[in-house]
Structures are given as C-alpha cells and as structure tokens.
Amino acid sequence: MNHSKLRLFDAFAGYGGSHFGLKKSGIPFEAVGFSEIDKYAIEIYQRNHPGSKNYGDITKIDASEIPDFDLFTGGFPCQPFSSAGLCLGENETRGTLFHDIIRICRFKKPRYVLLENVKGFMSSRHKSTRDTIVRTFSEIGYHVEVLLLNTKHYGVPQNRERVWIYCTLNDVNPFFTIEPDKSTRTPNLINFLDEKPDASLYKNQKQIERIIELHKVNLDVPEPRCLDIYNKKVRDDGICITITEPHHNCMRIVEPKIGTQYQLRKLSIAEHFRLMGFQENEIDYSGFSYQQACKLAANGWDVNLASKIFKKIFSNIQVSG
Ligand SMILES: C[S@@+](CC[C@H](N)C(=O)[O-])C[C@H]1O[C@@H](n2cnc3c(N)ncnc32)[C@H](O)[C@@H]1O
Numbered sequence: 578m579n580h581s582k583l584r585l586f587d588a589f590a591g592y593g594g595s596h597f598g599l600k601k602s603g604i605p606f607e608a609v610g611f612s613e614i615d616k617y618a619i620e621i622y623q624r625n626h627p628g629s630k631n632y633g634d635i636t637k638i639d640a641s642e643i644p645d646f647d648l649f650t651g652g653f654p655c656q657p658f659s660s661a662g663l664c665l666g667e668n669e670t671r672g673t674l675f676h677d678i679i680r681i682c683r684f685k686k687p688r689y690v691l692l693e694n695v696k697g698f699m700s701s702r703h704k705s706t707r708d709t710i711v712r713t714f715s716e717i718g719y720h721v722e723v724l725l726l727n728t729k730h731y732g733v734p735q736n737r738e739r740v741w742i743y744c745t746l747n748d749v750n751p752f753f754t755i756e757p758d759k760s761t762r763t764p765n766l767i768n769f770l771d772e773k774p775d776a777s778l779y780k781n782q783k784q785i786e787r788i789i790e791l792h793k794v795n796l797d798v799p800e801p802r803c804l805d806i807y808n809k810k811v812r813d814d815g816i817c818i819t820i821t822e823p824h825h826n827c828m829r830i831v832e833p834k835i836g837t838q839y840q841l842r843k844l845s846i847a848e849h850f851r852l853m854g855f856q857e858n859e860i861d862y863s864g865f866s867y868q869q870a871c872k873l874a875a876n877g878w879d880v881n882l883a884s885k886i887f888k889k890i891f892s893n894i895q896v897s898g
Pocket residue numbers: 588589590591592593594595612613614615618633634635636651652653654674873876877878
C-alpha cells in the first residue's frame with residue numbers, strides 16, 4: 578500500500594464493530610466513510626467514531642462518489658436471503674444487499690473485504706447464495722475464505738456462532754487462514770456480570786414462580802448462571818447463549834437465592850456490551866434506551882474476535898508511508 582494507514586469503508590455499520598475491532602488490534606487506519614440507515618446506529622457510530630461520513634443507504638451509493646479504501650467491511654443483514662433460493666444461480670443475489678456489496682467492490686476493488694453473517698447463512702437453504710458470493714468474488718479476482726467462528730473460543734463467554742467471509746486480492750499462502758488461535762481457557766460468565774446489578778433488572782417472585790412452573794427449571798444455583806428459556810435449561814458451563822434483540826431474548830441471569838427468594842434478572846446494557854467484547858467505557862451509549870442499546874449490541878460484531886481476525890489478516894502486511 579502506498580499510504581501510511583489502512584483506509585476503511587464500514588458498510589452496514591451498526592455501532593462500528595469493524596472500527597472498534599481495528600482500534601483494538603492497534604493497526605493504524607482511517608475510516609473514509611460508512612453506510613448505515615438506522616437512526617440509532619448512525620447516532621452511536623458518529624458519537625464513537627467522529628469524523629466519518631455516512632453515505633447512507635447502500636443501495637443508493639454511487640461507487641464513484643466514495644473515496645478509495647483498502648478494506649470493505651460489512652455485517653450484512655440476512656433477511657434478504659429468502660427461502661426462494663431454488664437454483665437461481667447468478668440471480669440469487671439480485672435485489673439483495675449483497676448485490677450492492679459486489680457492485681461497490683467490483684468498482685472500487687478494495688484489497689480486503691471482510692463480511693459477517695449469522696450461522697444460518699451456512700445452512701443448506703442458503704447454499705446457492707453462498708456459492709454465488711464465493712464465485713462472484715472469485716470471478717472479480719479475489720481469494721475467498723468462508724469460516725464459522727464462535728465467540729466462546731476467543732475469550733468471551735458467549736455462545737455466538739457467526740460466518741465470516743474474507744476476500745483478498747493478495748496472493749495467499751495456501752495455509753493462511755483468518756481463524757485466530759483459540760484461547761486456552763474461556764473466562765466464566767460471572768466475570769462479565771455487573772457487581773451490583775440495577776434493581777430494575779430483576780423479576781418479581783410471582784414472575785419467577787411462573788417461569789419455574791412453565792419451564793420446569795431449577796433456579797436454585799450456587800453461583801450466577803445463564804438461564805436459556807428457549808431450551809428450558811440453566812447452563813452450568815459458565816457460558817451464556819447468543820445475545821439477541823430484546824424482543825427475541827431468551828436469556829436471563831439466575832443468581833443464588835437470598836433467603837427463600839429466587840433471583841432472576843435480565844442482562845444490563847453494560848453486560849450486553851461486555852459480552853460483545855467491549856472493555857469498560859469503550860463504547861459510549863449514554864442516553865440510549867435499554868431497547869435501543871441492547872438491539873445495537875445484539876446485531877453487532879464481537880469486537881474482541883474482530884480485533885483478533887484483523888491481527889491475523891494484517892500481521893504480515895506492511896502499511897508503508
Ligand atoms: C447486522 S447489523 C450490522 C452491525 C455491525 N456489523 C456492527 O458491528 O454493529 C446490519 C446493519 O445494516 C444496516 N442496514 C440495513 N439495510 C441497510 C442499507 N440498505 N444500507 C445501509 N445499511 C443498512 C442496519 O440498519 C443494521 O444496523
């Protein structure tokens with residue numbers, strides 16, 4: 578590269594998981610722009626990464642009007658991948674947001690592209706879309722790696738499986754992978770919980786009794802644990818289930834009884850962000866409601882994992898002046 582810093586374009590930006598990940602990795606970079614349409618995501622992004630211009634709806638971006646960049650990142654929404662994937666081949670991505678990723682990358686030819694999606698994207702239902710993505714990037718000159726990674730293997734006790742798609746124009750050593758080395762030990766969820774959780778997070782005894790009756794779960798625990806309401810199970814492995822948007826959320830924290838009283842609560846906002854790889858005060862979400870902040874956290878990148886992936890990608894690459 579003939580410039581001193583990696584230039585990032587952050588699409589489907591959310592809170593800027595790639596931006597936070599790059600910062601954490603210590604790689605010198607500058608954000609030349611981002612693309613986001615959600616009011617709260619734009620607000621949190623601009624507050625935490627000031628100075629970066631929002632190019633808005635990706636479907637309306639004229640690629641010739643955005644500055645050049647080296648790295649395109651995007652956790653693209655999965656909704657556009659409908660079950661209509663019946664051997665549509667090239668047409669598979671037409672009308673989807675992925676089509677706009679390809680359109681922009683075909684024109685700008687960034688040296689690196691890092692995309693992320695939910696685990697369901699690896700299912701047989703989405704095979705033809707996946708194949709189209711890999712084939713299309715390969716056709717325009719990229720080496721492509723598709724990998725499923727779980728947050729729990731990289732130092733954060735959340736079971737969060739996500740698909741990462743890495744594309745590069747570089748010649749790639751056949752043994753190269755963006756997969757970071759796994760942590761030798763996963764820290765316990767207890768270390769990610771608030772010391773004094775806010776009283777408003779707790780369920781009352783009547784609500785708790787209802788949950789016990791409905792789901793037949795034993796909430797008498799020796800230490801704080803994750804209750805997986807969907808699977809009707811208190812996890813005893815010190816790991817929590819995937820953080821999802823508040824209206825889908827099946828996760829509760831069970832704490833040891835106080836006297837005869839069961840203790841059950843939702844996660845705080847700070848706990849959401851800690852479990853997405855953030856350190857204390859690393860992200861400013863002040864003024865956001867519980868719903869808004871937790872929705873952003875649920876849809877974001879695990880910034881701890883993102884930083885490790887970036888270190889893998891850029892460890893051998895000189896950014897010269
Ligand atoms: C899965 S989230 C990605 C979050 C992000 N990776 C992060 O770390 O926070 C997808 C984001 O894409 C945004 N989005 C959806 N449609 C879009 C469009 N047409 N143009 C730009 N952004 C869009 C959504 O508002 C949402 O914030």
